[in-house]
Amino acid sequence: MPLTAPPLQPVRGPRGLPRPLGHLFSFGRDPLGFMTRLRDEFGDAVTWSLGPRRSLFLSHPQHIMELLAGREHTFDILDIGWAFKQITGRSVILSTGADWRRKRSLVQPTVRPRQVRAYAETMVECAGAAADAWREGERIDVREQMALITQRVVLRTLFGNDLGEQTRALGDAMETAERAVGAELRGLGLFLPGWVRTPSRRALLGAVAIIDAEVHRLIEARLSAPPGEMEQRDDLLSRLLSARDEEGEPLSPKEVRDEAVTLWAAGHETTSTALTWTVHLLSRTPQARARLEAEVDQVLAGRPPTVDDYDRLVWTQQIVKESLRLYPPAWLLPAVARPGATLGGTRVPAGTTVWCSQWTTHRDPRWFPRPDEFRPQRWDADAPDAVPDHAWFPFGGGQRTCLGARFAQVEAALILATLAQRCRLDLPAAEVAPRVTLLLQPEAPLLATVRGRARAGVH
Template sequence: MTRTSAVPLRLVPGPRGLPLLGNLPAFGRDPLGFLVRLRDGYGDAVRWSLGPRPSVFIFHPEHIAEMLGGVERTYEILDIGWAFRQVTGDSVILSKGAAWRRKRALVQPTVRPRQVRGYAETMVDCARAVADGWRDGGRVEVFREMALLTQRVVLRTLFGNDLGERRHVLGDAMAVAEREVGAELHGVSLFLPGWIRTPSRRRLLAALATVDAEVGRLIGDRLAAGDTGGERDDLLGRLLAARDDEGRPLTPKEVRDEAVTLWAAGHETTSTALTWAWYLLSESPPARARLTEELDRVLGGRPPGIDDYEQLVWTQQVVKEALRVYPPAWLIPSVACEGATLGGQPMPAGTIVWCSQWATHRDPRWFPDPAVFRPERWGADAPDAVPDHAWFPFGGGQRTCLGARFALVEAVLVLATLAQRFEVHVDRCEVGPAPGLLLQPATPLRATLRAVDRAGQA
């Protein structure tokens, strides 16, 4: 049943835009600043225009919850550009209606808590391998280290091995594809028809040719070996073994689309969250000291496991607060269908309704001193309760990210594994986010490693 907001919607006109382009130039120059100006200068529901289509931005958690809860009923997912669809294809993330329900039923079992429990050992093993290569006083670029780590995790959990040297070929191609998708999301090319081949689109297609060749080879090898019954305990094996209510499997193209989507969702999203977590911990010595204390108390020097996850309370709070301050996914658009409403007001069919994790996560009404990193906000004894959907890094409603549990467990276990052995001191500098497909640091985060001094241990 669709949730109806108890907060009335008061829709006001936003800034005037240019003919045809609307507010796209202002949004493209400074997306995050533009969103904050809409929120602070106009209110919780603002009309604006991104190109020729009418749009509304909503900022109140009640309205966000209602809109996300109405997806697949009175709202539908917006197809956010030619480039994005080239990467994800017709996967569960963009499918609609009966096709979406079928694919969700086939994909969801691959990332349920029981399956994630089985992947936890791989997450920790990959993190330990990284820590074994770190040295006291060593220098690293944080995002690169986290990206290589989460890449290996997703390859081992998705394909059953890390592909050796081929992982660099696949990883580099996916990085190009994700960068070009992000560039299109707030540029004029977002509105260009698919047959127009800009330089960015040519780079994207070249990268995806590599991705499709590599993933297609892996799928083909499994099919040639007759491995379609889930003999391999990895995500690819589970996708090949999945059957719908009529006994139909996913086609090789559908398996490709889901595998690439799981790769994109499970790799750079988590590496981005971990990168911001290290940056914020480096800027907050008391939070880092409390993390060290918890790891010593809970783990006693041994590597973490899935059974430690619930006991690593402060580590979880660090991850949640990092996801609040710098949410990797920062923008969600949906399209109103016939009969859609928000806050008791009708929403004309075809209107694009947008919400932003960045803008709502940093709203001082829900998070006092919103730019300040305070993991204690998430403690059981925190004085200020966080409203539902004031924090929504994984979306909400039926379209909540299927890999949310996987991502949270991975971030907590990886952070715990590395932090019990090393402190990561990021160089002091002005660091801001660069909004693309994900919200990543605009400049490299270079850091010095310091081995954790644990008395009585070698």
């Protein structure tokens, strides 16, 4: 549902410290609470400062839509620090201009619907294998188990195999890197030059070294394979190495490394985080979980789900969508105004960092009645309260929408359906707060008790 765009009328936010600190400490202590306060106490367009950066925070979906649509033309990608670039390098998410267009054209075919279809069986197999290893009454760490499932999915689809004993070590390395980036995003580290080596940065470099060693080994193995062998493989790494731009040029090994690690980080951590929150929400909402089990039983009739079932698993999709609303793994999206940039008909001074937050917009009572409640029915086709365009944007928007959005949504739904066939994961009723790093993770471990379901016909 489109909304009428209001004029952009920025107001000054809360008093901060003198520059170069500004609101850095208030934001760093509680970024979600700080941004919610900006929205609730000051309005849809609020000026503030993150350290020395002049900033503008947006809350209205139409202004957010303008920002997302303009990120390749009137707004630049924000350099969010040294730590983040150690993981992604100069991948498509940080590239701009002609370099971005070239890389996007080479990477996008690897995650198109036809390719996602080819990987669906792997998603189901990995989820089924994990669930089959759980025992009735066993206590499992939900986040750890969801991470192992998605790790196996991304390693098999990206690299063509499970990597065996390396799987857990690589997963631990990626988690260390993600924590380091999140810590830097919230503190003074965001403004430190790259040569400063804090303990967090040293841990990050060690983790990235583990990741790079394995990725470079796999790239070299592909490049040294007999002629024609790589083209026969169907994994994402081989497709990146085989891709050619309009000039017939391939990505360099360094560029392939950057894109592969970015796909890995995005495909593993974001989906496992979304699934972890989904298990938490379903355990607290028995009616929603019962409806999920009924849909899975009816649609699948005991067989494993396939990609052809995705469109019929309507309630399953709505559960995923509502979970992404309440706990969007990516919670903040920035861009930097170029000369001449406008929003809502108002000029935005060049160099201003413009921010929007999935967390605050997704929980805005104007767009989502009873916003703190888990209500997958709000996504029913005939729901009385239509959700405005760009009030839900867990994957960003505009030309720079996350390339893996389709992959992630299909993966989450098929894994959820596979698990719901086999068991229930019961969690204590206690509230769980999000821990803000690069992604929104549960602050405390979620230890669930495995309860079996009738498994007749499941194979």
